[in-house]
Amino acid sequence: MPFEHVNALYVEDDKLSRRVLQMMAADAGIETLTLFEDSANLLERATALDPKPDVIFLDIHIKPHNGFEMLKMLRGSGHFDGIPIVAMTASVMNEEVAQLREAGFNACLAKPLDMETFPEVLQRILEGEAVWRIIS
């Protein structure tokens, strides 16, 4: 299975959304998926992860630090260089997309996630492609 050695981190406050990604990750055969319920002490907790995640999914509308702030923190630490950070958003205003791109997210996935294409999309993200799926 292609994602055998892939570890992922997902920061998401909505329980059902966490569960959905969990199911998709399990289906795709990802080795580990760590779930954070909120973004408090994000840097600490994320850096403490072992093994280091190969891809990080961030919910944009979350507290106390929103997706943009989380991105800044993670990139600022230098610990996650080279690791794609993906924005997960249920709201699809184009101004937000422009902001996400400018902020430096590697990719963006819109909720509801598309189960059928998730493995293919994940592959492309891991290969470094900038995937921008705003409307599924």
Added chain:
Amino acid sequence: MTSQVIQPPVNPPTSGGASTLRTSSPLIRFFTWLVRPNPAIADAETQRRSQLLAGMMIATAMIGNVLIFFAIAATNFTELHFIDTQIAIFGAVIVYVPIFLNRAGRVRLAAQLFIGLMTLVVLAVPYTTGDVPEIAYFTALPLLLTAIFFSVRATIILTVFLAVSTAVLGLTLISTKWFFVVSFFILLAGVLIALFIWQVQYEEGLRTDQLRTANDKLRNSEETLEQRVIERTEQLERANKVKSAFLASMSHELRTPLNAIINFTKFVAKGSMGPINDEQKGALNEVIDSAKHLLSLINDVLDMSKIESGSLKLFVEKVDLNGIMKSLLATGKTLIGEKNIELHAEVDPDLPSILGDKQRIYQVLLNILSNACKFTEEGRVTVSAHRVGENVEFAVKDTGPGIAAEDHELVFKAFQQTNTGLRQAGGTGLGMPISRSLAEAHGGRLWLESELGKGATFYVSLPIQSPILQPTVAIN
């Protein structure tokens, strides 16, 4: 949709004020020309004064000239009436001096000279004739002129001067019995004239004050109005921001639960949570289809809200059309499914990249293609894309039932579906109006050619480099 500035109709320029002269008679035009002020005078009031003075002096000159003519003609130089001669000389000769002074622009000096000369004549007449009553007829003139062209004070001064001069004349040269009457008359005339003019000037002053007050009020209300406009605009901008924030949160709230609904159901239907029999699978697939339909409804309604409230924003970049066409044709195969329809492609091998929002362009083309596939039961759907001048023109032609000419515009109206016996299953009625707005937001067009019973062709034309689009990201 991107805001469009609608130009108001340009009013034809109104003709200048010169037309007023053309409507008056030639005689009036001649006199107007005759009393024209010196062009160097800039002040309108001085211009008017100059004209008035010119009119009086020229009239005096004309009368004087006529008098001289009659004097000479009537008497043959033998019985020239002295008094007539004096008046004639004043009117015919001397008055030309102030006339030319006035034309030269020295209005004040001309007026002073005119009044001075007239006063001289008025005093000289009784002096030479030895008869005071004659003076009474003439003193009003210089007094009136002084009141018109100079101040009330000057009028009073001249009144006193004339009254005193007449008194002196009467006492020293002529019979005394009339000079008191005449002096009194002069005093009376002068004072009355001065009062009259003073009253006129006072009222003029009042009126000027009224005008100034009205002007100030106007300026104040103008400023108030402008202030209100600024406030309203700010209100509108705030309201717009609130609307946008509302749309964003609505979007978020409506889509999050669907994430759970669609994906959990898919998981169970797949059998990932335990074995599922065919009947259960079928039922769950219905749930999934309904949820997907609900999702597309939400997307359409949100899009329509954005378009209607003018908050639609495009993510503009260089879009590779070849990639889009590939995805489109692949999706088309899925849309056709089991139907006996042949999907035919006539796509230029080397389509240029165009400036636009990739997602939205795909949305428009997919909308047209899915309509074609949905409405056609069997036959062929042709997808084409060619460069046409500065645009790229896409077309989707189907062999479906077609659309009657009278229904063509209905297709693009929100919430309408045509009545040609076909109800699109699960249609929102919003797809076409949204697609058209999206095409137009790109500076392009979306139109249809169809006849009832002969299939339909939907065209989309998008400019390669539309001037109305600003790239959202730097083009690399």
